[in-house]
Amino acid sequence: MHKRRRLVLCGMLLLFLTAGCWDRIDIEERGFVLGTAIDLSKNEEEEENIEAESPGKPKGKTRFILTNQMVIPGTIVEDNSGETYNVSASGDTLFECVREMAARTSQSPFYEHNKILILSEDVAKRGHIPSLLDVFLRDKEMKRSIQVLIAVGEARKALEVKPQNKEMPAMYINSVVNNAYKNLGMHPEVLVGDIHEYLLLDESFTLPRIMSDGDEIKMTGSAVFQGDAKRMIGFLSSEETEGLNIIKNQVEGGLFQVEIEGDLIVYEIKKLKTRISADVADPLRPKFHVTVLAQGNLGEKYAMIDPFDADVITNIEHKLEHEIERIVNSTTEKLQKDFETDAMGLGTLLKRNHYKVWKRLEGDWDRGEKYFTRCEIEVTARVQIERRGTIIKSHGALGDM
Amino acid sequence: MHRQPGKRRKNRHSPQSALSYEAAVSADVIENINHIKQILQSPSDLTVRVFTFGQKKLQCGTVCIDGLSDRSLINDHILQSIHRLQYSPELVSTNMTADEFIVVLENEVLSAHHIEMTSSLDKIIGSVLSGDTVLFVEGSKHALIVESKNWPRRALEEPSTEALIRGPRDGFTESIETNTALIRRHLHDPALRMETMKVGNRSKKNLVITYIEGIVHPDLVKEVRRRLESFDMDIAPESGFIEEWIEDSFLSPFPTLLHTERPDKTSAALSQGKVAILLDGSPFVLIAPATFGNLLQSPEDYYERWMVGTLLRILRYAAAFCAVFLPGLYIALVSFHPGMIPSKLAFSIAATREGLPFPAAIEAIVMITVLEFLREAGIRLPKPIGQTIGIVGGLVIGEAAVTAGIVSPVMVIVVALTAIASFAVPAYSIAISFRLIVYGMMLAASIFGLYGLVLGYIVLNIHLVNLKSFGIPYSTPFAPNLSDDWKDLILRAPIVTMRKRPEMMQTKDEQRINNGGSMR
Numbered sequence: 001m002h003k004r005r006r007l008v009l010c011g012m013l014l015l016f017l018t019a020g021c022w023d024r025i026d027i028e029e030r031g032f033v034l035g036t037a038i039d040l041s042k043n044e045e046e047e048e049n050i051e052a053e054s055p056g057k058p059k060g061k062t063r064f065i066l067t068n069q070m071v072i073p074g075t076i077v078e079d080n081s082g083e084t085y086n087v088s089a090s091g092d093t094l095f096e097c098v099r100e101m102a103a104r105t106s107q108s109p110f111y112e113h114n115k116i117l118i119l120s121e122d123v124a125k126r127g128h129i130p131s132l133l134d135v136f137l138r139d140k141e142m143k144r145s146i147q148v149l150i151a152v153g154e155a156r157k158a159l160e161v162k163p164q165n166k167e168m169p170a171m172y173i174n175s176v177v178n179n180a181y182k183n184l185g186m187h188p189e190v191l192v193g194d195i196h197e198y199l200l201l202d203e204s205f206t207l208p209r210i211m212s213d214g215d216e217i218k219m220t221g222s223a224v225f226q227g228d229a230k231r232m233i234g235f236l237s238s239e240e241t242e243g244l245n246i247i248k249n250q251v252e253g254g255l256f257q258v259e260i261e262g263d264l265i266v267y268e269i270k271k272l273k274t275r276i277s278a279d280v281a282d283p284l285r286p287k288f289h290v291t292v293l294a295q296g297n298l299g300e301k302y303a304m305i306d307p308f309d310a311d312v313i314t315n316i317e318h319k320l321e322h323e324i325e326r327i328v329n330s331t332t333e334k335l336q337k338d339f340e341t342d343a344m345g346l347g348t349l350l351k352r353n354h355y356k357v358w359k360r361l362e363g364d365w366d367r368g369e370k371y372f373t374r375c376e377i378e379v380t381a382r383v384q385i386e387r388r389g390t391i392i393k394s395h396g397a398l399g400d401m
Numbered sequence: 402m403h404r405q406p407g408k409r410r411k412n413r414h415s416p417q418s419a420l421s422y423e424a425a426v427s428a429d430v431i432e433n434i435n436h437i438k439q440i441l442q443s444p445s446d447l448t449v450r451v452f453t454f455g456q457k458k459l460q461c462g463t464v465c466i467d468g469l470s471d472r473s474l475i476n477d478h479i480l481q482s483i484h485r486l487q488y489s490p491e492l493v494s495t496n497m498t499a500d501e502f503i504v505v506l507e508n509e510v511l512s513a514h515h516i517e518m519t520s521s522l523d524k525i526i527g528s529v530l531s532g533d534t535v536l537f538v539e540g541s542k543h544a545l546i547v548e549s550k551n552w553p554r555r556a557l558e559e560p561s562t563e564a565l566i567r568g569p570r571d572g573f574t575e576s577i578e579t580n581t582a583l584i585r586r587h588l589h590d591p592a593l594r595m596e597t598m599k600v601g602n603r604s605k606k607n608l609v610i611t612y613i614e615g616i617v618h619p620d621l622v623k624e625v626r627r628r629l630e631s632f633d634m635d636i637a638p639e640s641g642f643i644e645e646w647i648e649d650s651f652l653s654p655f656p657t658l659l660h661t662e663r664p665d666k667t668s669a670a671l672s673q674g675k676v677a678i679l680l681d682g683s684p685f686v687l688i689a690p691a692t693f694g695n696l697l698q699s700p701e702d703y704y705e706r707w708m709v710g711t712l713l714r715i716l717r718y719a720a721a722f723c724a725v726f727l728p729g730l731y732i733a734l735v736s737f738h739p740g741m742i743p744s745k746l747a748f749s750i751a752a753t754r755e756g757l758p759f760p761a762a763i764e765a766i767v768m769i770t771v772l773e774f775l776r777e778a779g780i781r782l783p784k785p786i787g788q789t790i791g792i793v794g795g796l797v798i799g800e801a802a803v804t805a806g807i808v809s810p811v812m813v814i815v816v817a818l819t820a821i822a823s824f825a826v827p828a829y830s831i832a833i834s835f836r837l838i839v840y841g842m843m844l845a846a847s848i849f850g851l852y853g854l855v856l857g858y859i860v861l862n863i864h865l866v867n868l869k870s871f872g873i874p875y876s877t878p879f880a881p882n883l884s885d886d887w888k889d890l891i892l893r894a895p896i897v898t899m900r901k902r903p904e905m906m907q908t909k910d911e912q913r914i915n916n917g918g919s920m921r
Contacts, residue, residue, distance in 0.1 A: 024850065026761055027735045027747065028754040034744075073752035082748070112740025113747060141740070171744075 031107030035069040035170030037118040037155035041090045060092030067156040069170045081166040086159055094135045111141045115174040117148050120155035127231030130199055136192050144193030149210040150223035158212040176219050184254025185220040185238035203227045204341045209235055224343045228367040233339045243331025247344045249274040258319040260303045267320055268299035280357045292324050292381040298388045307388040317383045324381035332377045340373050342366040424522040426544050430462040430537040460539035469532035471551035478512045486510055499540030515548035560662030562829055567704045572662040577607050577681035587668035604636040607681040616674045618907045625676045640683040649869050654837050656830040657870035659691035666700045674906035690870035692877050694890045699827040702893045710893035723822035724835040728765045729842035729854045731815045735761040737850030753809040762847030768816045877905040
């Protein structure tokens, strides 16, 4: 009896003493990392130094430069504005970079508040994404909700922007994505967790593109990744990203401009739904019907037209339909002909709806035989103009129109 | 001292004990009076009046304690009545014996509302000490105890610990007669029972067990009676003494009896099949049994509209949670899991904590302790100065400590919220328990972080479901789950829908509405 009691007591003690969060570090001693950028190291001299310092050390294929943006909490006033500093360290692995960094900063980097991960074009193109993301998925301090962006040029330059409103750069970049509902050319946010899924499924995918220019960043366009090679193929321009967003049915808003009677009108999207159906009569050459349904308002009018004339409206709607078809076609063309990569999720569609067909195509969709490049994509758009604005006339002289 | 259930040891007749007196009343008045004087060691407030009656010069004597007894009653209804008797020869014949004379006095002369004839000196002393007047007659071995109690008593006041916006303003006082009367005023039920006991073998105070027969479960009354009879102590200055003797677990931080100063609350509890225990000299009435849910209820929940009552109850549960876990949660989040705080908040907390000398755990424990000092000081100080302690404390802690860079402003907010939350808990007895548990939670959080806090929560819950109050699990109706009783738990359902008395009380008369009650 006593022996059992002692055993239970021991068990209880172990329960208390062996588990638990021993990593007690007070909040002010943590160095909050807000954003991370990864570049390739091109510094030959440094590599020679390392070689000299530790000759026998196992070497990786490439050296990376990890840049962390750390916040200085004392300087935070309101609305994300505050001072930050960037720390860079190079190493063969990211962990090495982090440890290297610990030797340079007073506060130990803390990643649970990390918002963005920016990868340089070079890193992406050389196919380092899967190995680099490993630590972002594996480490317990990392969150799956980190936003991933591909930078044109050097990634750390994006973290060095100085926003006009004194916001912290990483927070600023993070909140720019939230404007996606206003701009059709912006790729919606992609999180580390999403990429994990793509990588596991061997799917091709796209990531938002970020371009930095001193004080500002621009977040239109996207980077296309091939699912097999898992490396970046190239960038889609802003307009091609519009088409991509339409096909992937991820439009939250934006506008189209069409020319009518020699001048422009602006169509503001309120709702845009895309349905894709596949015709697999010829299993090796599936045919996709993309149906786009758009609802929206007449946003701005330069052309001298009467918006209360039903024929005029129908005319505009037709023009818009052509415009949408043009945009989508340019995207599909680029993806099929230039990139030979199915970043539109057509393969996934086949997999869900025509599994048998997909089984045959699976290995040779956008790799191997590349059946994707040969399939036919037919786009039909239907556009409705619902509201014509709150005024009847804007040009007095044209009152009779 | 161990409780010995079922063994009543009130009247101890041991030679060592000077608490009871075997002596009987003697025929000699002077001897009786001297005897009393000797036992009480002639206290200054003992008033003795010896007089003679009639032509035979029959010696009589009254004994009472000045201050406890009503002087005018003694003058007008005892002394004067006996004097007048001399002029009514038809009542007293000269050859009457002393015993016959004393019977005439009891039945026809004295106009007090309660007279008792006795021959036990023990009883006489007990009565004299509680304010009655005793009348000896020369030659009789009996004496008359005439009730003349007039104790100093306080007027009815609004209960200060349980003030309400809406509800009766009267509260119990220190006088048990007033208290039983107040309950009777709320319940003109012929089935209302009041059983009297004496507690304290030195204090010999009156204690009343009250319940409504026909509603209460008989076993509950038996159990209360058994527990009250099972202990032996010398004095009982407050009902808190009784509570500690009869509660289920004196090792638990949670009170398993409810105490209240409100007659309305007491009568409502009685109508739910509970038992109330009143102690003379204490304005706090004990109500048994009490569950965790009861302690977070206030009478006002029923007096205001039901939606408001429901909202208040939800708020109270939230407040109870905050009062126990807020400082611990702060420590855990700040020291262990800053990733769980929203980014902007995390940065601003980090900013305010920059340059502080102590880790969050020490800071929290010190601050909560200072808060406890303030609370204690606020109670001790005389009322006019009590106000200033708030200002001084608030200034010292809130402003100066932050400006001096000793504590972070967020910590001050957390401590203040904890204090406010604990004041929002209606039962003071459980609110102080929460103040105790806060320390445990802070300790758990400072060693193990959120994991420790969760462990603490689990331990607390295990304790709560194990606890019982007079046979009823403390966590009823959460566990065991009594779905009908949920109507009056976190929600306060409209009174119209609460047709039955609480299921957990297993009342004999279940129906609350539309049956007139079984006793009528």
